[in-house]
Each structure stands twice: as C-alpha cells, then as structure tokens.
Amino acid sequence: MRYRLLSALIASAVVAVDAAPAASYDYIVVGSGPGGGPLACDLARAGYSTLLIEAGGDEGDNPTYAELATFNEAANDEATRWDFWVKHSDDPARELQFQHMTWDTGDGTFYIGLDPPPGAKQLGIQYPRAAVLGGCAMHNGAVCTLPQDDDWNVIVNATGDTSWEADKMRRYLKKIEKNDYLPAGNADHGYNGWLSTSRGDVSWAKNNSLAGTRILRKMAELTGQNPEDVGVLMDTDILGAYKNKDEISSFYNMVQHADRQGKRSSPNNYVRATLADPKKYPLTLQLHTLVTKVLFSNESTPRAIGVEVMQGASLYKADPKHIPGTKAPLTQILANKEVIVSGGAFNSPQILKLSGIGPAAELQKFNIPVVKDLPGVGEQLSDNYEGSILALGQIPADSGLITLQFRTPSAPTKKRNIFTWCGAFSFEGFWPGFPADYGPNQYTCAMVHISPKSQAGSVRLVSADPQDVPDINFRFFEHRGDEDLKEIVEGANLLREAWQAAGEPVLPFNELHPCHGTNPLADGKCSDAVQAQSFKTQAYSHHAASTCAIGGDNDKMAVLDSKFRVRGVKGLRVVDASSFPVVPGAFPVLPTMMISAKAAEDIIADATKKSG
Structure with missing residues (x-):
C-alpha cells in the first residue's frame, strides 16, 4: 500500500500566542498534554507565575480536533x-x-x-504522538478508564507513601471531573472540574x-x-x-472525555479557560518552542534553574513538516522555584538525558556532561x-x-x-x-x-542534538x-x-x-x-509509560520519588505517563490527568512549606 507523504511546506493552522517571555517565572512546565497542561493551570490558579511551553501550536478551534468523531483524522493530521x-x-x-x-x-x-x-x-x-496544545488528548479516542487498584498501590509498596493508596486516588478523579452523564450528587464522581465526561x-x-x-x-x-x-x-x-x-x-x-454534544474536552480547554479568566491568573503560554535541555546551578546538589529552548515551528525531526537543516537560536528562560518536565514517555527521558541526567555511560558516549547518573532514565519502557x-x-x-x-x-x-x-x-x-x-x-x-x-523497552539517544528523535x-x-x-x-x-x-x-x-x-x-x-x-x-x-518511573529509595532504576521529584537534584520533577512504574490500566489518559492534579497539590504544599 502507498500513502502520500504530506508536504513539509504546509503550514500549521494555528493562531500562536507566542508572547515574549519574562526574565523568569516561578514555575516552568514543559509540555501541555494530560500531565503538564492541567498542572500549569493549577499552579497559576494558586497564584504562581507559570510558563507553559509547548512545541506545537493550538488547534483548539479546528473541528478535526474539537469534534471527537474525527479522532482518526486528527491522529493522521500533519498539522500536529x-x-x-x-x-x-x-x-x-x-x-x-x-x-x-x-x-x-x-x-x-x-x-x-x-x-x-x-x-x-x-x-x-x-507511533504517532501529538505536538499541540493539549497533547495526545487532542487526537486520541478519549477513552476514560481507571487503573487497577494495584497500579496505584505498587507506588505505596515501593515508596511507603500512603497518599497513593487506590481509595485515596479517586478524589483526584472527582476533583477534575465535570460529569455529564449521571445525576449530580453521585459520590463516585465530580461535577465541578474542568474535564467533561460523557457516554453514549x-x-x-x-x-x-x-x-x-x-x-x-x-x-x-x-x-x-x-x-x-x-x-x-x-x-x-x-x-x-x-x-x-x-x-x-x-x-x-464507554466513557469519553467529551461533552454531551461530542465536543472533545482536554487540557486545551483548561489552558484556554485559565488564560481567558477575568481573574487574570499568572499563566503564560509559549507555543512552537522546543526545549533542548534543563539548566542547573553549579552546586553540590544541582538545582534546576530554567530551560534552554529553540523557538520556531517544526523544529523536531519527528515532525513531518520539518525541513532538514532548520535551526533556531538558543535562548534561556529561568525558573525561580522549579522546572516540571511533562513531555511524555518518549520526550521526557530524552530531555533529562540531554540535560545530563540519565545512565552515565550513555551520556558520556555523546559528550554530555553528567549532572546525575540515573540508570533508569529511558529504561523500563512498557506498554x-x-x-x-x-x-x-x-x-x-x-x-x-x-x-x-x-x-x-x-x-x-x-x-x-x-x-x-x-x-x-x-x-x-x-x-x-x-x-x-x-x-x-x-x-x-x-x-x-x-x-x-x-x-x-528503552528510549535512548542517537546523538546530543535535541532535534534528533531517540531510538x-x-x-x-x-x-x-x-x-x-x-x-x-x-x-x-x-x-x-x-x-x-x-x-x-x-x-x-x-x-x-x-x-x-x-x-x-x-x-x-x-x-x-x-x-x-x-x-x-x-x-x-499506544500507551507508552514508565521511562522516568517513580520508585523506592533502594531501587537503582527509580528516577522519581513519590512526589515526582527527580532523584539526586533539586527543583526538577517529571509529571506524565513516564512517571508510572507500570502501565496504569487499559488507557492511561485519565490516570495521567489525575496524577497531574496530585502533583499540583504536592508542589503547592512544598512551596507553602518553604515560604511559611
């Protein structure tokens, strides 16, 4: 069978809100998908200046993405x-x-x-992924299921953190959900969240x-x-x-993250609503921006202090619109408090490795200075x-x-x-x-x-070039x-x-x-x-997970602690499907949105404790 290769010259149908960034923000969130998009909104709504960085554009007004019935067309669309x-x-x-x-x-x-x-x-x-505001929640079938209880409890058993117990995790479903298919008051569900759920x-x-x-x-x-x-x-x-x-x-x-009219509900909606809210929450969205690495301070325990980026559309070579040889100047953006990486199971480990966090031998192979030798980064890929x-x-x-x-x-x-x-x-x-x-x-x-x-499975570098796609x-x-x-x-x-x-x-x-x-x-x-x-x-x-997995102190392959913090450094977390130690149930999109809400609570609690 033959299919046409989509032209590399077709422009993405987006209206970018690429604002010139301020010198620094309290938090920088890398990736606007089910993990990063809601997290950035929650941090901004808590009053913290937050920069949300997305490599793609915004297709929220494009019917191909907004109408759930056309999800196959969305997944095939070279715009994202x-x-x-x-x-x-x-x-x-x-x-x-x-x-x-x-x-x-x-x-x-x-x-x-x-x-x-x-x-x-x-x-x-x-293995198509979506570079767009809202991430893969903008091109998937929007199926909502919960993990098995053991998928949550495995984190409890590994780390001792009882906040991950299965019966406690339901409150994050209730926090984010706007249930459109059951009468209000059902104790299992939420009705005031940002994520519409419906069924046929x-x-x-x-x-x-x-x-x-x-x-x-x-x-x-x-x-x-x-x-x-x-x-x-x-x-x-x-x-x-x-x-x-x-x-x-x-x-x-089957429940889907959509409203009763079949309109897709995703982090795109939550980000847009936060930006448009008259309360003027301190959220800044920067589109068409490829993060090349996390920046660290020169301390005995390195601290994440910002990110290095390239600005421009289709810079990553996985993009079918990428024009070979296209480059962009490198600029830096600083974070006063933390950097949160939410690039997904493929790109989060790549970003960590490019930043010097990962298996030392792999980093040294590409002359990347080792910030922290973490052998689990990019390993234990599961699906x-x-x-x-x-x-x-x-x-x-x-x-x-x-x-x-x-x-x-x-x-x-x-x-x-x-x-x-x-x-x-x-x-x-x-x-x-x-x-x-x-x-x-x-x-x-x-x-x-x-x-x-x-x-x-594994996600491993092929070079130190952030535009290259990993193996x-x-x-x-x-x-x-x-x-x-x-x-x-x-x-x-x-x-x-x-x-x-x-x-x-x-x-x-x-x-x-x-x-x-x-x-x-x-x-x-x-x-x-x-x-x-x-x-x-x-x-x-199409449910990749576990390449930056949460694990216990004695697990040499653990990348994160139970609060999503990258081990061995400060001020850096990973919040997305790569965080799960095992694939969370049959479909990971809803569990990832739930851990996004949990991570926001953890981060805000840490910030409050430090300022108190």
Whole structure:
C-alpha cells in the first residue's frame, strides 16, 4: 500500500500566542498534554507565575480536533503529528513480519507492507504522538478508564507513601471531573472540574433482533453474566467505585472525555479557560518552542534553574513538516522555584538525558556532561499489548459499540486482563493513513491486554542534538511473553466464539486476522500456536509509560520519588505517563490527568512549606 507523504511546506493552522517571555517565572512546565497542561493551570490558579511551553501550536478551534468523531483524522493530521518510528524487538527478521511496516520510497510516498519497492528506506512502526496544545488528548479516542487498584498501590509498596493508596486516588478523579452523564450528587464522581465526561446511548442492546445483541448475549454467557440483563449491564458505569472492581467481568458503557454534544474536552480547554479568566491568573503560554535541555546551578546538589529552548515551528525531526537543516537560536528562560518536565514517555527521558541526567555511560558516549547518573532514565519502557480479530460478515452486523472487560482462564490472578470494544468498524493499529476500511460488512473486536509482564523497552539517544528523535524499542514479550500471549489468545477465542451467535444471514464471518477463512477453527488453521505467533508479530500499542518511573529509595532504576521529584537534584520533577512504574490500566489518559492534579497539590504544599 502507498500513502502520500504530506508536504513539509504546509503550514500549521494555528493562531500562536507566542508572547515574549519574562526574565523568569516561578514555575516552568514543559509540555501541555494530560500531565503538564492541567498542572500549569493549577499552579497559576494558586497564584504562581507559570510558563507553559509547548512545541506545537493550538488547534483548539479546528473541528478535526474539537469534534471527537474525527479522532482518526486528527491522529493522521500533519498539522500536529510527530512520527516516532519504533521497533518492537531486537530481531530485524521479526520486525519485517509486521504487516504495517512503513518505508520511505524516496519519491514522496510511504509504502506500508512487506514487499517494499527497490531502494525504499525502512522507517519502522509508526507511533504517532501529538505536538499541540493539549497533547495526545487532542487526537486520541478519549477513552476514560481507571487503573487497577494495584497500579496505584505498587507506588505505596515501593515508596511507603500512603497518599497513593487506590481509595485515596479517586478524589483526584472527582476533583477534575465535570460529569455529564449521571445525576449530580453521585459520590463516585465530580461535577465541578474542568474535564467533561460523557457516554453514549446503548439502548440498542435491548433490541434482541439485532446481530450485535445476539453476540452481546453470548459474550454475557461466556463471561459469567446473565444474558437476560444485557440491556441493563451495557449501561454500567465504567468509572464506578465497586467492591473488588478489578475482579468483575462486565459490560460497560464507554466513557469519553467529551461533552454531551461530542465536543472533545482536554487540557486545551483548561489552558484556554485559565488564560481567558477575568481573574487574570499568572499563566503564560509559549507555543512552537522546543526545549533542548534543563539548566542547573553549579552546586553540590544541582538545582534546576530554567530551560534552554529553540523557538520556531517544526523544529523536531519527528515532525513531518520539518525541513532538514532548520535551526533556531538558543535562548534561556529561568525558573525561580522549579522546572516540571511533562513531555511524555518518549520526550521526557530524552530531555533529562540531554540535560545530563540519565545512565552515565550513555551520556558520556555523546559528550554530555553528567549532572546525575540515573540508570533508569529511558529504561523500563512498557506498554499494553493490543491486537484485534477482524472479519467480514455476509451482510452488515447491526450493532452498537460493545465494551467489555473480562478475565481469561490463564490470568495469573483473579483480576480481569482483557479490555475489548467490538462493533462494525476496523482497527488494526497505526500506520500512515490508518485505519483500513473494509466496507459495511466489517466487524472487529479490538483488545487491550492489561498488566503486561515485560518492561524491557528503552528510549535512548542517537546523538546530543535535541532535534534528533531517540531510538525507541519496546522489546515486546521479552519477559514472560508466552504467558501474555496465551492470555491474549484466550481472549480472542472467547470473542470469536461469541461472534457465532450473530446467526444468519450475517454468518459465516470471513476472518481476516489473526486467522483466515470462514471456519478457521474447524479447518485446523487457527491453532492457539498460530494465533500466538500472529499476535506476537502484529501486536501494536499506544500507551507508552514508565521511562522516568517513580520508585523506592533502594531501587537503582527509580528516577522519581513519590512526589515526582527527580532523584539526586533539586527543583526538577517529571509529571506524565513516564512517571508510572507500570502501565496504569487499559488507557492511561485519565490516570495521567489525575496524577497531574496530585502533583499540583504536592508542589503547592512544598512551596507553602518553604515560604511559611
């Protein structure tokens, strides 16, 4: 397959608010995504002068981003897209089995597939990120879920900080949420926050004549739910506080960070509201600014005192609009109190390393002076494994969206391990121009494997040039991979069995992957081993985490303490998905916004203590 390489000359459709910065600010926040954007607003609303730096522009008024229904177009849009070309393993032969491997043909097009034209340059597996005010919350599917309780409690166990206990973390959901789907007063939710949450109409599930409802009822039977109750079960609150919630296999009504009209709600809205508030909070936003490193004082324990930046659009080489050779002058901006890095799981470790914080041998390789030897920076990269089963019915399968979390037989604990959403769509991962459209008869169950057992990935420098993109290798299934693959295959088998309830004239489904044909189990071509190999080579992901992880004092790989402070230096924190020691549940965007609120409290408490 070929897709057009978007022109490097197209200008981003933004209205920048690039104000000349003051000499210094109390706080500098690097990155406006789910971690940094809300944090900067909270600090400014507490009265502290705060500079929020974003490498991209502002697309808040662009319908492609504002309308949640066009999220696929947003993720493909070069106005904000940064293309990270990643690896899934250290095995080049295995990499070349990935069906959506992407190549630069040299003639202005991408080739996606396994048989590139002569002379094509292998780029890798596309992992798009968003350089825009609001970060990846501006191009994602806006799915809101909570981590498993153990994902919070792992921090308690490692650090002894009981403020991270799962039952205490819910208050940050309530603090940021503006719930639009339940009557006011529900004790599990918030109604006065900045983040709108809504959910869709699932009344279709009460229509037993639909193929989708027949599939739904079979899924209920296979996961221990009452098929007669599916109409009610489908409206279960996915953010509810249930006893032993992580052990419940259940349908849910998918919640999204959007309002009732389908308008995306994100840090973009909160930043804009803070800037426009008549109280004139001391927030300054600086767009189209690439942070090249953090500046430190020359003390026995170095203190972060500011950042060095380049100003200009498309300076980072992951930007498809970047023009080779483009540079910009370096300038410095000072912080009176702290610098907070919120660049995400790829860029936060890169910024720390460029600043002299990271594995000493790696920094010395590129002649970067070592400020603090922290071997965990850029290591322990983790992500959920994702895969899908996709088939074509004989006619369209009338169905709304089915959202289900369930436990497979080989899960290592009583906790559920698969999050799936099913319906008449296709989703097979990410590549330029995704997703493929197989027509009205397509039907997919996309799966997220929760709690992956391997954290062997890395984000490593290729040079000391801040415009270069780091080398990113997830090393999928490196540790205990056979266990994870078995769980994924069990999930696929359950979902495939449920599909057979669709009945004629939808049946037989012609499966496209991971197996092939109208009866793949019966003809012996869809063994568990065949499926496991397919998922191993075709798994994809978009929930990167843990490259600047919180950990205990005795953990040599710990980068942060429980208050997000970078170990061994002062005045520097990291607040984003890279902070999590493990991937937080099935989708990390809501948990990242929650820890942003927690970090704001921690930072303000420290500032108050020091001034008191």
